[in-house]
Amino acid sequence: EVQLVESGGGLVQPGGSLRLSCVASGFTFRTKWMHWVRQVPGKGLVWVSHVNRDGSARTYADSVKGRFTISRDNAKNTVYLQMSSLRAEDTAIYYCARGGEATLDYWGQGTLVTVSS
Amino acid sequence: DIVMTQSPDSLAVSLGERATINCKSSQSVLYSSSNKNCLAWYQQKPGQPPKLLIYWASTRESGVPDRFSGSGSGTDFTLTISSLQAEDVAVYYCQQHYTSWTFGQGTRVEIK
Numbered sequence: 001e002v003q004l005v006e007s008g009g010g011l012v013q014p015g016g017s018l019r020l021s022c023v024a025s026g027f028t029f030r031t032k033w034m035h036w037v038r039q040v041p042g043k044g045l046v047w048v049s050h051v052n053r054d055g056s057a058r059t060y061a062d063s064v065k066g067r068f069t070i071s072r073d074n075a076k077n078t079v080y081l082q083m084s085s086l087r088a089e090d091t092a093i094y095y096c097a098r099g100g101e102a103t104l105d106y107w108g109q110g111t112l113v114t115v116s117s
Numbered sequence: 118d119i120v121m122t123q124s125p126d127s128l129a130v131s132l133g134e135r136a137t138i139n140c141k142s143s144q145s146v147l148y149s150s151s152n153k154n155c156l157a158w159y160q161q162k163p164g165q166p167p168k169l170l171i172y173w174a175s176t177r178e179s180g181v182p183d184r185f186s187g188s189g190s191g192t193d194f195t196l197t198i199s200s201l202q203a204e205d206v207a208v209y210y211c212q213q214h215y216t217s218w219t220f221g222q223g224t225r226v227e228i229k
Contacts, residue, residue: 103155106169
C-alpha cells in the first residue's frame with residue numbers, strides 16, 4: 001500500500017524558515033517523481049514544486065521560486081521542502097504527492113504551515 | 118501558464134441523477150505525439166487529501182466506480198457522475214499536466 005506521511009509543519013513568524021518532510025513507503029521511491037502541493041483551508045489546490053527521480057531536475061511555482069527548495073534522499077525514501085523567507089500568504093496545508101504514470105496519483109494527509117506573528 | 122477554469126462553481130443534484138462538471142484550459146493540453154490529453158480529475162472530501170479519479174482525460178483510476186467518466190479533448194473537458202450517490206458529495210478539481218501542473222478552482226457537488 002502506497003503511503004506518504006508529511007511532517008514538519010507548524011507556526012512560524014514571517015521571514016522565518018521551516019523544513020517539511022515526506023516519508024514514502026509501499027513503492028520503489030527512487031523511480032517516481034515527487035511533488036508538493038498546497039491548499040489554503042477552504043480554498044483550491046496550488047502546485048508548488050516537483051523533483052525528478054534522482055533529484056537532478058526541480059521546478060517551482062513562480063510564487064515560491066527563490067524561497068523554497070525541494071530535495072530528496074532516495075536512501076531514506078524522503079522528499080523535503082525547505083521553505084525560507086516565509087510570508088503570511090504561504091499559510092496552507094502542504095501535501096506531498098507521487099508522480100504516477102500520468103500525473104499526481106497518491107497524496108499524503110498533509111501538514112499545516114501557519115505563518116503569523 | 119495554462120489557466121484551468123471550471124464551471125459551475127457548485128451544483129446540487131438529486132440522488133441518482135446525473136452531475137456534469139466542465140473544465141476549460143486556456144490552451145490545448147493535447148500531446149499530439151501520443152494523442153493523449155494531459156488532463157486529470159480529482160475528488161476531495163472534507164478533511165481528506167485529493168483522490169485521483171480520471172487521468173488522460175478519460176482513463177478511470179483503478180478502483181474508481183464506473184459511474185465516474187471523463188471526456189473531451191484539446192481545451193474542453195467534462196467529468197460526469199452518471200448516478201449521484203451520497204458518498205460523491207465532494208469538491209472536484211480538474212488539473213492539467215501538459216506544461217507544469219495547474220488546477221481548476223474546484224466545483225462543489227452537493228445533494229439537492
